[in-house]
Amino acid sequence: MISQLIQKIQKTKAPICVGLDPMLGYIPNHIVQRAFKDFGETMEGAAEAVWQFNKEIIDNTYDLIPSVKPQIAMYEQFGIEGLKIYARTIEYCQNKGLLVIGDVKRGDIGSTSSAYAVGHIGSVKVGSNECRGFNTDFITVNPYLGTDGIKPFVNVCNDEDRGLFVLVKTSNPSSGEFQDRLVDGRPLYELVAEKVVEWGEASMDGDYSNVGAVVGATYPEMSKILRKLMPKTYFLVPGYGAQGGTAKDLMHCFNEDGLGAVVNSSRGIIAAYKQEKYAKFGPEHFAEASRQAVVDMIADINSVL
């Protein structure tokens, strides 16, 4: 699966994914009001607004990008109706030729991780049928429970040619509270990184492993070290743009071949029309603002590679 992502990145010259994290507050009023008119001020109405918003952004950006990363929490907040739109968004993106990274950050004891794995990147046996739940190409997972909480995801990846990104060093301000604590003189995230390498050894797909890592753009010195520790691990890099990471900050996430990282931007793309820089598009043309923000992001990142 990672080789497919790399091919799409090379074809588009865009090592990025667009974060489809649609807070209601990001969605232009005309879309929200139309959805409320059709479905009421209900979960169904909110979900419809999210769907119309996503669809327009995808339609206006899919030819420029290799992948998207929907954050499931933004759908889950609207309950079942929201999750239906999560599933619909995945399918719609895949039909447009995009790879989908489900940002689900799941992780549990072994038998439970197995259930998450089959539901998100695999299939579940129902009688004599194999049924697919959310059918994403990649998901993010949380390593706090250790190897037996991660292995079931790796097994499904190997069986189904899918991919993972394991949280190593996250982009948020307090990520250091536990992740940076020194164990035998080294930060915990380095130990996690070494485990990620180990977990991914039997999942090579070309030059990289299907088991990747989440490494925040907001901590450039750390990503430099992590890049060396995990030479064959693809990085999913959140934190660019709205969270404060710049192109210069994330250059260390890439290998010398210009590969090795896919950089996410969510708010910076999907709510671009709210920025002064893109205000000329106006709320009616929000998706064209998103398209321009994608073009600008790609140029910005390529300027440091």
Added chain:
Amino acid sequence: MISQLIQKIQKTKAPICVGLDPMLGYIPNHIVQRAFKDFGETMEGAAEAVWQFNKEIIDNTYDLIPSVKPQIAMYEQFGIEGLKIYARTIEYCQNKGLLVIGDVKRGDIGSTSSAYAVGHIGSVKVGSNECRGFNTDFITVNPYLGTDGIKPFVNVCNDEDRGLFVLVKTSNPSSGEFQDRLVDGRPLYELVAEKVVEWGEASMDGDYSNVGAVVGATYPEMSKILRKLMPKTYFLVPGYGAQGGTAKDLMHCFNEDGLGAVVNSSRGIIAAYKQEKYAKFGPEHFAEASRQAVVDMIADINSVL
């Protein structure tokens, strides 16, 4: 919210929760076949089997217990259809007077944790309405991202009088891989425990905080220390029964007042009819076997208190 759980524990004399983690393999054949007949060998069929199974177990145990803990992964594996049954199970249990601990182990950066929090234990604003997604009383959360990933959950708990259990020391075999690593001479889980105390300080509800901790039954020496470190923190204790924890192992999870812990058993209760001990009930009377297993579990735990 924790005071409500304590009241129900005192009334039932049962410091336990029943883990509603319905793998298809646990469900008696007559239920599965009936569901497949009505809905086909589909996600809908699987979800219907899960629902009928849950309902019968709840109907046969609700008067003996204070709470249940559905593991969302077991529903999520069946996609949208499974999650509908997760929501229906929560509502059904609450209507029977049970408190529901959603075992979701969510956790992300701040804005994302906020979305999970409103979706699971709070409400989301849609136009002028407040809508509820999954509406559980408690959820479990993962601390790997630190304070800013947990605070949004705590805030919603405080606003809505709900509760949390933060993963501290999990019950699985490899939990020690990261959780036990020494930081300044002390295991990481102790640092997490101290943070849980700090996070819960402004969430007191009677003698205990609404911010609890997950502490596995399988590591009794550690729970002894954690009990002292977190005197006002309620423990959700997985690992009893099928995972190997005994009543003696978990006595240290309780305070001297006999309070302080709620012990979970999943397989040991819901698939009791598959154990030799309860084989006499047979698959047709599986829920009566579950009832007997609940009676036995309560007696077993009370024998060490």
